[in-house]
Amino acid sequence: MSHRVHTFRSVLVATLAVLLGGLSLTLASPAWAHDELIGASPAVNGNVDALPSEITMTFSGVLIDQPGATQVVVTDAAGSSLTDGDPKLDGTRLMQPVAGTPSGPVTVIWRVVSSDGHPVSGEYTFTVTGSGSSAATAPAVPASPSSSSAAVPARPDEGVPTFVWALLGVIAAGALGGLVAVLMRRARATPED
Ligand SMILES: [Cu+2]
Structure with missing residues (x-):
């Protein structure tokens, strides 16, 4: 018993x-973890007075540099592209040159190859407050919504x-x-x- x-x-x-x-x-x-975005400049959800010449993203691991594997799409509130050249990789950092005088939310869509060889993607926004800028008064009229947002394929969100x-x-x-x-x-x- x-x-x-x-x-x-x-x-x-x-x-x-x-x-x-x-x-x-x-x-x-x-082994289960994909590299993830751990920091950005301008900061995720942050505010800046003006768009810098380069956006920097920092990841939790060393990204794999494969031709065409790294994609960054940067758009202003109207959906117009702000990228100015190809993205550059440096270890855990990804730099994307940008140009323009946007005002309001800027969307950054990124796609990289994680250190384990798997593609990882995501997006975030920051805001250009545009203080003191007179050129940034364009109303947010969606010019061509489909053209720029289609540059990065439907995000294959990590399935792990x-x-x-x-x-x-x-x-x-x-x-x-x-x-x-x-x-x-x-x-x-x-x-x-
Ligand atoms: Cu993986």
């Missing part, structure tokens, strides 16, 4: 240990987090199923002492 209870508890503890171990390994392992959670779900379901099966078999085989 007490031996059976002890066995049940051992199964439960072992199952939980496997689940927690898998979870912590998965979350802690750098989804995959990780799906894997954890499968592991959890399998472990729970096994636990239930063990408990049911033992309940059925309970001797009438």
